[in-house]
Amino acid sequence: MTLTKDENWWRGAVIYQIYPRSYQDSNADGIGDLAGIVQRLPHIAGLGADAIWLSPFFTSPMKDFGYDVADYCDVDPMFGTLADFETLVTTAHALGLRVMIDLVLSxxxxxxxxxxxxxxxxxxxxxxxxxxxxxxxxxxxxxxxxxxxxxxxxxxxxxxxxxxxxxxxxxxxxLNFHEPAVQEALLDVARFWLKLGVDGFRLDTINFYFADKYLRANPPLPKELRNDSIAPAVNPYNHQLHLFDKNQPENLEFLKKFRDVLRPYGAAAVGEVGDAQRGLEIMAEYTSGGDKVQMCYPFEMLQPARLTAQGVAQIFTRMGRAAPDAWPCWSYSNHDTVRHITRWHLSDAGAKAYTALLIALRGSICLYQGEELGLPEAELSFEDLQDPYGIEFWPEFKGRDGCRTPMVWQRDNLHGGFSTAAKAWLPVTAPHLPLAVSEQAGEAGSMLEFYRAALAFRRAHPVLRDGSMEGLQAEGDVVQFLRRGDEVLFCAVNLGETCITVTLPEGSWQGIGAELGGQPVTGGTVTLDAWQICLARRA
CATH class of the missing domain: 3.90.400.10 (Oligo-1,6-glucosidase; Domain 2)
Structure with a gap:
């Protein structure tokens, strides 16, 4: 497959996040590496993703597992070499996958x-x-x-x-972003990787770049407004309103400079907005106008509390008020959060309903490795922990290692096919092994095959990638909306256990998406039982 030249490739794209330490070990040291990722790229292409996002693989002391960079322009020997990275880019492109890498600039x-x-x-x-x-x-x-x-x-x-x-x-x-030389040095880092063929960047903690130049103190945050989506509830970080240590207005001009660097390469950037109070509004600010970053993902769908139909409606209402042209990148799970299967206590049917919702929403999508297998959070002992965050706040908060355990490829293997080493850097837990790729591939009804069908459905209906989204409403546990473009689709998802009958908008509708469990439409209504969906095309 040959990649087409398209500066808007990111719009509605499905981006698959790889945590390199845990994807595939090629040299039997118990740690994943770039050569191992190359071996497994066909799996991602076969899933139907448009791009991969690689968490950091740069030279690092690994005190925060690569998010503490000691050399922005080289590969840590643990993961391989620059030549290995270039092989990865070439292989990914040949499979039709674009490559985004994680830049930790703050x-x-x-x-x-x-x-x-x-x-x-x-x-x-x-x-x-x-x-x-x-x-x-x-x-x-x-x-x-x-x-x-x-x-x-x-x-x-x-x-x-x-x-x-x-x-x-x-x-x-x-870093001090008020110093022009710092900004230019970091833009040079982006140029270095763009010249090596990367198609874009995931920008870690994008709203932390600038601190208030006067170093003014943060005011306290009332207890009833505290939110533990950025830091665990046991951390006093949540006791402040973070007015001055992040989210500074100077960041907008830097993001415009960054966009100028991306433009000649047709590259894209997705920023991580870490803010519990104003995440959606900051995301809208950073992505509107076409002159800053193309996408951001806020934390609204990474919350501990399960996403409800009303929650979806509130998210899009807030986003629309902030900036109609804002472009989100939605995700339920990543390397910093408890996997959503566990976090939201989802059954297989519930997980599939949320996946159907995700592929129908306006915006781009990030999937986290193992999400397509329905992996739950791994239960680890304190002795297994590697994450300094988890070690600091144990046992009230168990850290991020439970979502970072190795990908499982084979059931009949000590480390799930991840490594042949005697010991992996994190253990593969027993509940993950029956969910291995080898057990789900080709099996009707499996989570893996559902994800493949869902991504194929999204690709077959371009309106889901960049069409408008209208008439969003929540009724009980059902969220429903229209996607409008070259065709008009009606989408309704029951995010709960109560049976509800939904009335479709006026007009003639044809039920589609049977491969995703889409329910038949009769007489302008559809009855949705627990976790069922309706996908319909206007005739």
Missing amino acids: HTSDAHPWFKESRVDRSNPKADWYVWADPSPDGTPPNNWLSIFGGPAWHWDSRRQQYYLHNFLTSQPD
């Missing part, structure tokens, strides 16, 4: 040469490349900002006799 590792130079003194060429601040008169940090990983967001450095900002681990100092 912070680096403290092992990065930039930070090593910056911390030497206050007058070196990179002295202002990170967010440094003098202590308060009593020696305490300059303000009350908190780290998502727990405790103050400031760490004392005895060499400079100053604090530096870290929104995450103390080993992840935040």
Whole structure:
């Protein structure tokens, strides 16, 4: 298959996220790598995805498993080489898959040469490349900002006799985006990978790039407004309204510069908006106007509480008010959240109903590896944990390792076909093995075959990729709407256990999508039992 040149390829695309440590180990060291991913790309192409997103594989001390970058322009030996990456790009393109990589621009590792130079003194060429601040008169940090990983967001450095900002681990100092040289260096990083053939980027913590240049303190957040979608409830990070440590207006101009870098390559970017209060509004701000990033994904569908029909309606109402041309990238699961099968306590029928909803919504889609198998969250012991986040807040919060365990390819294998090593970096748990690709491929009614059918249905109906979305309403557990373009489709999904009869809009309708469980339409109505869907085409 040959990729067509299309600068709007991202619009409505299905992007499959790969966590490289856990996808396929090719050299028997118990850790996934780029060569292993190359071996498994046919699975993703066969699923029907349009692109892959690779979580970080850059040179790193791995204190946050690659999200602490020590060299933006090289591959960590753990994952292979630049030549391996180029092979991956070539192979993916030959299979019709575009390649997006994870850029972590808000912070680096403290092992990065930039930070090593910056911390030497206050007058070196990179002295202002990170967010440094003098202590308060009593020696305490300059303000009350908190780290998502727990405790103050400031760490004392005895060499400079100053604090530096870290929104995450103390080993992840935040870059100073108010310094023009920092912006240009990061744009050069994007150019480096674009020249190697990548088709776009996932931008980690996109709303954290700038901190308030006056370092003003955050106000408290009333208890009734706290939300644990960004940090666990046991973390006092949720006690603040984060007005000044992120979401700064200067970010818009940087995103315009980033878009200018993407434009000659026809590349796209999807930003991660980490904000519990204004995620949808920030997403709309960053994606509207056609001059910033093309897509963002907020956390509204990554919440602990199950997404309801009313919740879907509220999300799209808020988004429409913020910016009609905003472009979301929806996901239910990723490498930072409990898998949605477990998080929302879903049966197979429930999981399939939510998948049908996902492929029908306006926007692009991110699928997380193993989601297509219906993998639940893996139950791990404290001794198995690798995630510093989980170790810090155990046992009230078990961290992110439960969603990061290896992909399962074969049932009759110690590590599910992931590795031949004696021990994998995280264990494959027994409940995952019966859900392996080998057990589901070709099996009618399996979750894998449902995902394949759902993505094929979306591809067969371009209106689902970029058509308008109208008449969204929620009635009980049923969410329904129209998608309008070259054809008009009616979509209704029952997200609950109660049987409901739905009246279709005026006109003549033909039921479609039987392969997804689409119910027949008779006389302008359709009865939806628990977790059933209706997909209909206007005749």
